[in-house]
Amino acid sequence: MALRPPRLPPLPALRDFINIYQLKAKKQLSQNYLMDMNLSRKLVKSAGHLEGATVLEVGPGPGGITRAILERNCRRLDVVEIDDRFLPALELLAEASVGRMSVHNEDVMKFDVGKLWEEAGVPKSEWIESAPNLHIIGNLPFNISTPLIIRYLRAMADRTGPWSFGRVPLTLTFQKEVGERIVAPIAHPQRSRLSIMSQFVAEPKLLFIIPGNCFVPAPEVDVAVVKFLPRDEPLIRAPFELVEKVCRHLFHYRRKFSFKAALTLYPTDLAEELTHEMYRRCRISPQTLCTRLGMEEVRDMCYLYEEQCRRIPGLFLFDYRKPKSLDELAAATGALPRHYRFSMKQLPPDGVTLKQFDKEAI
Numbered sequence: 616m617a618l619r620p621p622r623l624p625p626l627p628a629l630r631d632f633i634n635i636y637q638l639k640a641k642k643q644l645s646q647n648y649l650m651d652m653n654l655s656r657k658l659v660k661s662a663g664h665l666e667g668a669t670v671l672e673v674g675p676g677p678g679g680i681t682r683a684i685l686e687r688n689c690r691r692l693d694v695v696e697i698d699d700r701f702l703p704a705l706e707l708l709a710e711a712s713v714g715r716m717s718v719h720n721e722d723v724m725k726f727d728v729g730k731l732w733e734e735a736g737v738p739k740s741e742w743i744e745s746a747p748n749l750h751i752i753g754n755l756p757f758n759i760s761t762p763l764i765i766r767y768l769r770a771m772a773d774r775t776g777p778w779s780f781g782r783v784p785l786t787l788t789f790q791k792e793v794g795e796r797i798v799a800p801i802a803h804p805q806r807s808r809l810s811i812m813s814q815f816v817a818e819p820k821l822l823f824i825i826p827g828n829c830f831v832p833a834p835e836v837d838v839a840v841v842k843f844l845p846r847d848e849p850l851i852r853a854p855f856e857l858v859e860k861v862c863r864h865l866f867h868y869r870r871k872f873s874f875k876a877a878l879t880l881y882p883t884d885l886a887e888e889l890t891h892e893m894y895r896r897c898r899i900s901p902q903t904l905c906t907r908l909g910m911e912e913v914r915d916m917c918y919l920y921e922e923q924c925r926r927i928p929g930l931f932l933f934d935y936r937k938p939k940s941l942d943e944l945a946a947a948t949g950a951l952p953r954h955y956r957f958s959m960k961q962l963p964p965d966g967v968t969l970k971q972f973d974k975e976a977i
């Protein structure tokens with residue numbers, strides 16, 4: 616028989632919380648409170664089944680989403696909030712949660728979720744089909760949403776931190792435009808580096824849009840709720856930072872041929888030769904715009920670039936904005952890309968298409 620969610624003891628209404636504790640929003644911390652409990656409940660419901668779950672909430676603020684999470688009978692809730700003005704209000708919720716909720720007055724960009732769950736004895740699951748009963752949820756501050764999702768995607772790709780516990784889903788908010796970028800398919804006007812970085816590691820879904828005027832104070836933009844389910848196997852089996860570097864360069868010029876952008880991956884004297892090698896061996900037309908590059912094409916470019924980086928020590932560290940000689944870079948730490956950990960991958964000989972090769976390898 617399903618357990619009924621424990622009712623929270625009577626609490627002051629969210630609006631009263633804000634008045635009692637004088638929680639005037641701070642612009643520099645991107646504080647926009649979601650005041651409509653129905654929307655907070657909808658967001659939390661869209662994260663999935665929370666009964667008995669272990670949940671981490673990012674940026675609880677006055678605690679609207681926090682209440683909605685507690686109502687769903689989770690087993691454990693940790694909230695990470697940087698602004699200590701919210702602590703008394705959050706401690707009141709923690710008390711009402713009867714030992715289920717803990718408050719961490721920290722910067723989520725530095726917060727080690729893996730260590731927290733490790734110390735709490737949270738059980739780990741194999742990296743298998745179904746998701747474990749662990750969730751990360753948050754109405755993110757706009758100013759950190761992109762760096763935070765990149766940090767989380769990197770950990771997801773490496774199966775470290777929270778993702779050493781299994782395929783933990785993320786349900787987070789973004790400015791609508793950023794949310795659209797995350798899920799943009801090939802040829803979509805919003806297709807960007809973030810689309811590839813998100814989609815190669817996870818299956819992101821834009822679940823719904825919350826109009827800006829539902830927040831207090833209302834931001835100038837609408838807000839997208841995006842759920843990321845980690846993929847069973849990433850679509851590009853290469854180190855995250857290598858994929859990130861290739862994407863950063865490819866999406867450098869949105870309106871010019873991607874070939875021109877790819878040239879910036881290499882020192883001037885090698886650029887033409889190595890970029891031609893990339894486009895020839897990956898069978899991509901040099902006239903392709905970056906927004907028209909599909910996941911398989913970007914994957915092949917990453918594999919080819921990885922091969923070039925192993926062949927030409929120092930290339931991986933090359934940065935056209937502060938060029939140093941390859942000899943100098945080859946002697947530095949991290950001169951070669953890390954090896955991808957989760958599957959065996961060999962490189963095809965020249966002449967064999969990377970696409971064919973990868974299909975066979977899978």
Ligand SMILES: C[S@@+](CC[C@H](N)C(=O)[O-])C[C@H]1O[C@@H](n2cnc3c(N)ncnc32)[C@H](O)[C@@H]1O
Pocket residue numbers: 644645646647648649650673674675676677678679680695696697698721722723724753754755756757759
């Ligand atoms: C958009 S508000 C959302 C507040 C609340 N969750 C809601 O939906 O009403 C973002 C919250 O994140 C907090 N925050 C901002 N930067 C943070 C950081 N680096 N680490 C942890 N919390 C942060 C803000 O103080 C604020 O409470």
